[in-house]
Amino acid sequence: MMxxxxxxxxxxxLLAIWQLASLASENDSFPTALEAIRxxxxxxxxxxxxxxxxxxLRRMAIGFGIAVAVSIPLGLMMGRxxxxxSFFNPLLMVIYPVxxxxxxxxxxxxxxxxxxxxxxxxxxxxxxxxxxxxxxxxKAVEEKMxxxxxxxxxSAARRMVSIVLPAALPEILTGCRTGLVLALITxxxxxxxxxxxxxxxxxxxxxxxxxxxxxxxxxIIVGAMGIGLDALFEKMxxxxxxxxxxxLDVPLSFS
Amino acid sequence: xxxxxxxTSAVAMIEIERVSQVFQTSARQDHLALSDISLMIEDxxxxxxLGPSGCGKSTLLYIVGGFVPPTRGTAKMKGRAITxxxxxxxxxxxEFALFPWKSVLGNVMYGPRQQGMKYREAEAQSRAxxxxxxxxxxxxxYPKELSGGMKQRVALARTLAYHPEVLLMDEPFGALDAHTRxxxxxxxxxxxxxxxxxxxxxxHSVEEAxxxxxxxxxxxxxxxxxxxxxxxxxxxxRRRSQLLLxxxxxxxxxxxxxxxxxxxxxxxxx
Numbered sequence: 001m002m003x004x005x006x007x008x009x010x011x012x013x014l015l016a017i018w019q020l021a022s023l024a025s026e027n028d029s030f031p032t033a034l035e036a037i038r039x040x041x042x043x044x045x046x047x048x049x050x051x052x053x054x055x056x057l058r059r060m061a062i063g064f065g066i067a068v069a070v071s072i073p074l075g076l077m078m079g080r081x082x083x084x085x086s087f088f089n090p091l092l093m094v095i096y097p098v099x100x101x102x103x104x105x106x107x108x109x110x111x112x113x114x115x116x117x118x119x120x121x122x123x124x125x126x127x128x129x130x131x132x133x134x135x136x137x138x139k140a141v142e143e144k145m146x147x148x149x150x151x152x153x154x155s156a157a158r159r160m161v162s163i164v165l166p167a168a169l170p171e172i173l174t175g176c177r178t179g180l181v182l183a184l185i186t187x188x189x190x191x192x193x194x195x196x197x198x199x200x201x202x203x204x205x206x207x208x209x210x211x212x213x214x215x216x217x218x219x220i221i222v223g224a225m226g227i228g229l230d231a232l233f234e235k236m237x238x239x240x241x242x243x244x245x246x247x248l249d250v251p252l253s254f255s
Numbered sequence: 256x257x258x259x260x261x262x263t264s265a266v267a268m269i270e271i272e273r274v275s276q277v278f279q280t281s282a283r284q285d286h287l288a289l290s291d292i293s294l295m296i297e298d299x300x301x302x303x304x305l306g307p308s309g310c311g312k313s314t315l316l317y318i319v320g321g322f323v324p325p326t327r328g329t330a331k332m333k334g335r336a337i338t339x340x341x342x343x344x345x346x347x348x349x350e351f352a353l354f355p356w357k358s359v360l361g362n363v364m365y366g367p368r369q370q371g372m373k374y375r376e377a378e379a380q381s382r383a384x385x386x387x388x389x390x391x392x393x394x395x396x397y398p399k400e401l402s403g404g405m406k407q408r409v410a411l412a413r414t415l416a417y418h419p420e421v422l423l424m425d426e427p428f429g430a431l432d433a434h435t436r437x438x439x440x441x442x443x444x445x446x447x448x449x450x451x452x453x454x455x456x457x458x459h460s461v462e463e464a465x466x467x468x469x470x471x472x473x474x475x476x477x478x479x480x481x482x483x484x485x486x487x488x489x490x491x492x493r494r495r496s497q498l499l500l501x502x503x504x505x506x507x508x509x510x511x512x513x514x515x516x517x518x519x520x521x522x523x524x525x
Contacts (some may be wrong), residue, residue, distance in 0.1 A: 144352035147322045150340035152366040152417055166356045242357045243397045 038214035063122025071130035079138025125186035133175025137168030274328035311479030345419030365415030404435035
């Protein structure tokens with residue numbers, strides 16, 4: 001009972017502090033929590049903003065989907081082949097610490113401000129954690145498990161698909177979960193830099209026009225989207241790896 | 256019937272010819288793990304490789320399995336050089352190496368399904384095997400829900416399921432407690448008595464080697480060489496309760512332990 005109520009209580013506490021802080025500061029650009037919440041229905045009821053949300057989510061889904069489809073095979077191959085790993089590792093090391101949004105201006109220069117540029121940034125943001133976790137997962141696959149498969153007559157390619165992939169799945173999904181949150185972050189930042197459409201566009205337009213209740217309402221909506229997507233993904237993940245040895249529970253979990 | 260068995264058992268199943276194995280431990284240092292091993296294992300024999308840890312006995316088994324290519328020499332199966340793993344040689348590892356995402360039934364069915372057996376047939380055969388290794392009722396359990404002894408029973412059933420001609424057992428009971436280990440040894444012998452597959456069994460337990468084997472191949476510590484091969488001509492089928500009262504069983508154990516003692520290599524666990 002307490003465990004289920006705790007996250008809700010935490011959210012309510014946060015809103016209460018926000019409310020009090022806002023009332024105390026008397027700052028025009030800091031609306032109260034109630035004002036922000038009151039602005040939410042207006043945003044969600046507006047056709048234009050729904051179109052924007054749709055565009056954002058579409059880019060996010062495409063960027064995330066392609067990133068996962070490319071990164072898992074690459075990470076697995078890196079984990080099982082020293083040659084592939086020594087080729088890609090230095091490349092990834094260089095890209096890893098670079099904030100993907102920082103690449104946005106260059107990408108815009110090349111690809112314009114449309115869907116392709118933004119989707120590419122999301123792709124980059126999601127790829128690295130998924131590659132990294134797939135790599136680690138594949139590396140950790142027990143040699144004897146692969147030998148057992150080889151003795152049954154599985155070819156190297158079949159072992160990759162039928163043994164390495166499922167054995168590394170818990171680790172891969174951990175990477176995907178991180179990737180999902182990063183997809184949301186890069187989605188918003190890409191729309192902040194290349195303003196044209198999307199949830200980030202609504203947020204920053206409102207900021208420009210001084211509609212601070214809309215700004216904060218958007219922050220709540222985006223945050224709620226993050227929580228919802230993460231909880232959904234976590235449900236799916238838990239189902240897929242029921243067989244796995246019990247691991248330490250990820251502390252940041254809303255499911 | 257007896258002469259017929261004697262004749263077929265003369266056929267060489269596994270031949271190891273002058274096999275040496277060198278591992279590179281660092282850029283400049285090579286480690287000679289196996290030195291000039293030659294060994295013949297006839298069809299239907301239960302042969303144990305016994306030696307202290309680090310004598311390369313598992314490496315020898317991996318070479319026969321085709322998992323590790325030998326640095327020098329060749330290993331042959333039925334006269335043909337071994338170049339890689341194959342379903343004619345079924346490994347059972349100390350680490351079990353089960354597929355954790357598959358149920359007990361899924362694990363045992365994996366090999367037969369891989370070889371194109373129909374689902375129904377593979378399932379029926381696998382259920383029978385699971386019963387044979389004493390795990391009836393656990394078909395739908397996942398490996399994480401099983402004890403070590405049960406996992407090794409599954410691993411044995413999984414390997415038997417694709418009908419290898421040779422069982423390669425790499426310290427299969429090494430990770431189990433003494434009581435479980437004894438029970439699995441008994442059960443392994445009972446299963447083996449049925450069809451007398453060729454078994455190559457790696458162990459560091461003298462008692463286990465004597466109890467199970469037709470022959471015990473004693474190895475020296477690094478570099479691994481064959482020190483002596485001892486025929487264990489105790490009658491079969493063997494029952495532990497009878498063997499423990501048999502002075503010859505005790506003599507074999509004492510003799511082997513003394514031979515290791517003489518060379519200061521006795522580091523066996525009881």
